[in-house]
Structures are given as structure tokens and as C-alpha cells.
Amino acid sequence: MNKSRNSLKIEAFNRYLQQQDLKSTKQRYYIADVFFGVSSHISLEELLSLSRKRYPAIGYATVYRTMKLLTESGLAAESRFGEGQTRFENVPEKGHHDHIICIKCSKILEFHNEKIEELQAETAKKFGFKVVRHKLELYGYCGDCAPKSTT
Amino acid sequence: MNKSRNSLKIEAFNRYLQQQDLKSTKQRYYIADVFFGVSSHISLEELLSLSRKRYPAIGYATVYRTMKLLTESGLAAESRFGEGQTRFENVPEKGHHDHIICIKCSKILEFHNEKIEELQAETAKKFGFKVVRHKLELYGYCGDCAPKSTT
DNA sequence: ATGAAAATGAAAGTTGTTATCGTTTACCTA
DNA sequence: TAGGTAAACGATAACAACTTTCATTTTCAT
Numbered sequence: 001m002n003k004s005r006n007s008l009k010i011e012a013f014n015r016y017l018q019q020q021d022l023k024s025t026k027q028r029y030y031i032a033d034v035f036f037g038v039s040s041h042i043s044l045e046e047l048l049s050l051s052r053k054r055y056p057a058i059g060y061a062t063v064y065r066t067m068k069l070l071t072e073s074g075l076a077a078e079s080r081f082g083e084g085q086t087r088f089e090n091v092p093e094k095g096h097h098d099h100i101i102c103i104k105c106s107k108i109l110e111f112h113n114e115k116i117e118e119l120q121a122e123t124a125k126k127f128g129f130k131v132v133r134h135k136l137e138l139y140g141y142c143g144d145c146a147p148k149s150t151t
Numbered sequence: 152m153n154k155s156r157n158s159l160k161i162e163a164f165n166r167y168l169q170q171q172d173l174k175s176t177k178q179r180y181y182i183a184d185v186f187f188g189v190s191s192h193i194s195l196e197e198l199l200s201l202s203r204k205r206y207p208a209i210g211y212a213t214v215y216r217t218m219k220l221l222t223e224s225g226l227a228a229e230s231r232f233g234e235g236q237t238r239f240e241n242v243p244e245k246g247h248h249d250h251i252i253c254i255k256c257s258k259i260l261e262f263h264n265e266k267i268e269e270l271q272a273e274t275a276k277k278f279g280f281k282v283v284r285h286k287l288e289l290y291g292y293c294g295d296c297a298p299k300s301t302t
Numbered sequence: 303a304t305g306a307a308a309a310t311g312a313a314a315g316t317t318g319t320t321a322t323c324g325t326t327t328a329c330c331t332a
Numbered sequence: 333t334a335g336g337t338a339a340a341c342g343a344t345a346a347c348a349a350c351t352t353t354c355a356t357t358t359t360c361a362t
Contacts, residue, residue: 021339022339022340023327023328023329023338023339023340024328024329025327025328025339025340025341026327027340027341027342028340044318044319045318057341057342058341058342059341059342059343059344060342060343061320061321061341061342061343061344062340062341062342064319064320065320065340065341080231084317084318085317085318085319086318086319100274100275100278100280100282102280103283109278109280111274111277111278113270113274115270116267116270116271116274119264119266119267119270120267120287120289123251123262123264123267123289124251124289124291126262127251127260127262127293127294128293128294128297129251129253129260129289129291129292129293129294130291130292130297131251131289131290131291132254132290132291132292133290133291134287134288134289134290135286135287135288135290136271136285136286136287136288137285137286137287138271138274138275138280138282138285139282139283139284139285139286140275140280140281140282140283140284141280141281141283142278142279142280143278143279143280146279146281172307172308173308173309174307174308174309174358174359174360175359175360176308176309176310176358176359177358178309178310179309195349195350196349208310208311209310209311210310210311210312211311211312212310212311212312212313212351212352213309213310213311215350215351216309216310216351235348235349236348236349236350237349237350
């Protein structure tokens with residue numbers, strides 16, 4: 001019962017491909033399946049190497065293009081923390097969330113705070129802005145990495 | 152009375168250079184002066200071309216290195232909105248602020264909301280995190296660019 | 303003024319992303 | 333089920349932004 005966990009998302013992806021008159025290929029299937037199977041925030045390189053375990057001939061460009069499709073379909077979301085490469089995460093059905101990142105061990109947690117969202121919208125309104133999306137990232141030390149976890 | 156506006160920051164920069172046993176050069180002076188003189192969110196390319204108006208021989212690498220120093224000294228801050236290049240902004244004496252960006256015309260406004268900051272710290276605490284910095288960016292449409300500013 | 307250490311500018315090297323191109327594959331139609 | 337065509341593939345070239353290298357120039361404490 002390993003496959004069934006992602007099957008709903010895979011189906012959604014296939015539906016998207018059909019809608020857009022795109023083709024279902026083995027590569028797309030394996031990449032999507034790998035992606036849906038990992039917990040979070042994976043880079044293209046990582047995705048490529050995991051996908052190749054299932055289908056060795058996959059090329060970087062295909063992973064790149066497939067992730068673009070997944071992002072367009074709304075099933076994946078890009079995130080760029082600090083520097084380096086773009087990472088991708090599953091878009092949770094539950095809705096939007098923000099990130100809290102440990103600057104020591106790079107642990108990434110997700111959270112959602114409705115009150116903050118409200119204040120954001122409110123603040124934007126003051127400037128005559130209509131917010132369509134936002135990015136909130138908290139950087140700091142997690143419990144394990146705190147500089148002084150004094151008694 | 153044009154120069155005096157930046158002189159405090161220039162002095163702070165020179166102080167930083169001394170502290171670090173680094174040298175004061177014409178290039179560093181002109182780049183810093185140009186940077187402190189612009190309102191906000193300038194890219195390296197822009198900074199290079201402005202600096203060259205005052206000192207034509209300046210090279211890209213020097214601007215790059217000088218901005219790195221200014222960032223390390225705490226007088227400048229990097230910001231990466233959406234894609235493309237890193238931009239730099241003056242670090243305001245008033246303290247931290249966040250950004251609200253128009254996705255149509257790229258206008259960038261700054262704001263600060265104490266309540267949001269508090270909620271962030273509070274949220275982080277729940278996860279055992281100690282926040283040292285954060286990034287909050289609101290993307291949307293400004294008053295001028297709103298899709299439908301209906302009556 | 304002098305010389306050691308640091309800074310500079312030009313250009314090469316990196317890194318991560320995107321486009322190109324000839325070959326292969328999916329999938330509609332008969 | 334075979335055939336044709338548009339789409340997708342993989343390899344690799346091209347790009348863009350950033351960073352480093354290196355020979356030469358400059359700063360600054362004698």
C-alpha cells in the first residue's frame with residue numbers, strides 16, 4: 001500500500017496533462033511519484049537522483065520541465081530559502097503555510113497563523129494594495145541548535 | 152549640502168573598514184556614497200553604472216566586493232524579490248521593515264507592523280525556535296495596477 | 303619615500319537555470 | 333493494430349548572475 005498514497009495526486013496530475021493536451025509519459029509519472037512521495041523541499045538535483053533509481057535514463061531537463069508543469073498545475077510550489085537552488089514542495093490540501101528555518105541545521109518546519117494573515121491583508125489595504133500571495137520565512141535556531149539552551 | 156546627508160554613514164563605513172584592518176579607497180568611497188544616496192533596492196549593475204559616472208574606472212568586482220562589505224558592516228541589506236538579481240537597500244536606522252511589492256509595476260513599499268512581529272516570535276516559540284531574522288513579502292496589486300478598481 | 307599587504311579591474315570560473323536540436327515516444331485515426 | 337504527427341525526451345549548449353583568480357596598482361604605517 002505504498003502507491004496508493006500518491007495516487008490521488010498522480011491522478012490530478014494526469015488530469016492536468018489531459019486538460020492541457022499534454023502527454024502522459026513514464027518519465028513524468030516517475031518524477032511526479034517520487035516528488036509526491038518525499039516529505040518536503042526537494043531540489044532538482046535530489047529529485048533527479050531519486051527518479052533515476054526508478055528510471056535510470058531520466059535527464060535533468062525532463063525533471064526541470066516536469067516540475068514546471070507540476071508547479072503550473074498547482075500541485076507543487078517553488079521555494080527559495082536563503083541562497084542556492086530552487087526547492088519544491090508539495091502543495092498541501094490544507095492550504096497555505098509559511099516556513100520556519102533553522103540557520104544552523106537547515107531544518108524546515110511549516111506553520112500557519114491566521115491572525116498574521118489577517119494583519120497582512122489589513123496592512124496592505126492601508127497602502128491600497130490587494131495582496132494575492134505572500135512569503136513569510138522565519139530564520140533562527142531550533143531547539144536542538146539553540147546557541148545556549150541554558151538551564 | 153549634498154554630501155552631508157550621507158556623511159554619517161560614510162563615516163560609519165570607514166570606521167568599519169578600520170576596525171577590520173581594511174583600506175579606504177576611492178572606489179569604496181564612491182560606491183558607498185552612491186549607494187547611500189539612492190532611495191532603495193538597487194542592483195549591482197545599476198550601482199556600477201551610477202558609480203562609474205563619478206569614477207569611470209570602477210569594475211564590477213569592486214562593486215560586488217564593496218557591497219559585500221557594506222552588508223557585513225550592517226549598513227546595507229540584501230533582498231531578493233521574486234527572481235533575478237540580488238538588490239541592496241539601505242538599512243534604516245529606524246529598524247527592521249518588510250516589503251510589499253506590486254506584481255504588475257514592481258513598485259516596492261516598506262512597512263512595519265509590530266503586532267505581526269510579535270505573533271511571529273510567539274509562533275516560533277511554539278516550535279522551540281528562537282527567531283533571529285525574518286523575511287515577509289507581500290505580493291499583490293497596488294492601487295494603480297489593481298485589475299478592477301471598480302466604482 | 304619605501305615596501306608589505308591589501309585592493310583593483312579584467313577576465314575566467316562557478317552555479318543554477320533555460321533553450322536548442324536531433325531522436326524517440328504517445329496517442330489519434332483508419 | 334499499424335502509421336503518422338505532434339509532443340516529449342536526453343544531451344548538451346547557452347545564459348545569467350555571482351564569485352574567484354591573478355597580475356598590477358594603491359594604501360598606509362614606517
